[in-house]
Amino acid sequence: MGRAPCCDKSNVKKGPWSPDEDAKLKSYIEQHGTGGNWIALPQKIGLKRCGKSCRLRWLNYLRPNIKHGGFSEEEDNIICSLYVCIGSRWSVIAAQLPGRTDNDIKNYWNTRLKKKLLGKRRKELQARNKGNGVVEHENNSSLLLQENSAQQLHPCWPQIPAVLPLSPYTNQSPSFNDQDSIRKLLIKLGGRFSDDYQRILDGLNLQFPHGSLSSTQLLQEEQVHFVSSAGCMNSIGNNQVQFGQSNEYRAELVQGQSSFTTTTIGEMVSANDYSQRLLGGSLEFFYGEEMITDKIMGGACASSSCGQSTDWGETSSLIYPPLVASNYEGVRQEMPRECVFQELSYPGAQ
DNA sequence: AAATCGACCAACCGCTCACAG
DNA sequence: CCTGTGAGCGGTTGGTCGATT
Structure with missing residues (x-):
């Protein structure tokens, strides 16, 4: 069966928003608010957009005080810390970073932060391996088994990253x-x-x-x-x-x-x-x-x-x-x- | 100059949850 | 309680752009 679609897909525009659409949506919401009904909103404004799409556009882009890009080290740390503790609950994480959207943080994490941390971790591992005279090995898991006594206690768990x-x-x-x-x-x-x-x-x-x-x-x-x-x-x-x-x-x-x-x-x-x-x-x-x-x-x-x-x-x-x-x-x-x-x-x- | 690749990001999709009737 | 509907969320997709070959 499945649930009824939230809007008539055939009569709805998809893809990037035009400046005109942005202006319409923004000015309407600034004057009238969302009215608590996103589904009805596009019809009121005369936009051929799905209500969900309007909501997303507003929350992620048009809303006042939204910051894009330029994540600070401090924000990085908060994101990392919270991710470690609560996982990929981006809305919760976003709530701790004023001006950031869950989508932004999610994208930032997936495209940059994760790689950044992974890169640091790999460098750290390599540096440590050199220091310990451990021969570089393609399979890191074997390294993890020999690295140090702490690791020997819990050989299946690598050390936490230095980052x-x-x-x-x-x-x-x-x-x-x-x-x-x-x-x-x-x-x-x-x-x-x-x-x-x-x-x-x-x-x-x-x-x-x-x-x-x-x-x-x-x-x-x-x-x-x-x-x-x-x-x-x-x-x-x-x-x-x-x-x-x-x-x-x-x-x-x-x-x-x-x-x-x-x-x-x-x-x-x-x-x-x-x-x-x-x-x-x-x-x-x-x-x-x-x-x-x-x-x-x-x-x-x-x-x-x-x-x-x-x-x-x-x-x-x-x-x-x-x-x-x-x-x-x-x-x-x-x-x-x-x-x-x-x-x-x-x-x-x- | 053209093709390819990868990074980035906006937007979409499908799901769950809350709530009203 | 049950059902239908809208809001919200997280995962994924697809377009764009710059770097590299």
Whole structure:
């Protein structure tokens, strides 16, 4: 069956917008607003365009204060950091960058940022290989197995790229506003990841000053606000994810906490097998295709609790461990959007 | 000068979700 | 509840342009 088309495709113009069309759309919206109905809007203005097309044109191009191109280093860092944490949720990322559209960020990521980071990563690998006297090998996966002791502990997980310390999580001149906004965002999003996501926040240690609230405490405080509308919370407990290794992990986390209070995602990841798995999927791009095709990553997963997914081509689905992802999806289906953020639960807070 | 290639980006497509009836 | 509809989102496509051969 399929759903009815949103407009009469045969009577709708496609392709690039003319200056005339832009002017019509812009002046109408500036005077009357969208009227809450994009579908009806083109007819009102006399444009032979699909309502969706008008919406996109307005949001991505005509809207006031839109910035195009010229991404700053700071913006790069924010995008990278958020991508690592939340994946390809461009609208969420765009919301943290005033004047940027999700489409812009998506394009920027796919065409430049990803390659830029990959290039840095490769250079870094080469430099390190030279330093260690490792013979250059076509297959990077073999290098990953010999590089250093940390790698030997977790041979299936490469070191985090050296570029990541540029992220706002480092103490290398990040602006506090970045950290703050990211932290707030992650706290909000934290509910989507249950307590495992909390580990990421703790691992990231978003530069909380000594004596200030830890991220856990902040989350607890946030929870007070969230929990107040109780209706949605009932389902949350039922959807709490339990990981086989949770307890040992938690002990490990407590013991090792000071070791990754310093900062980088990389350190966090290399310090902890669980986090490595958690972030590994989203970091696939840093390591290149060789590794993925080598099935090294798949092997790691097969022997661990995330064995459900060995298809490392599907990066976006691996941003979160499969259990979390599937669990979250389930919750998300059941819960109103505004309630999703309430899925803040962490046994440590009980 | 022409052909080819790759990077970039605007726009489209199809899906999910929220909401009204 | 169920259904239909519009909004919003992320993935993908296709056109343009500059660099290279």
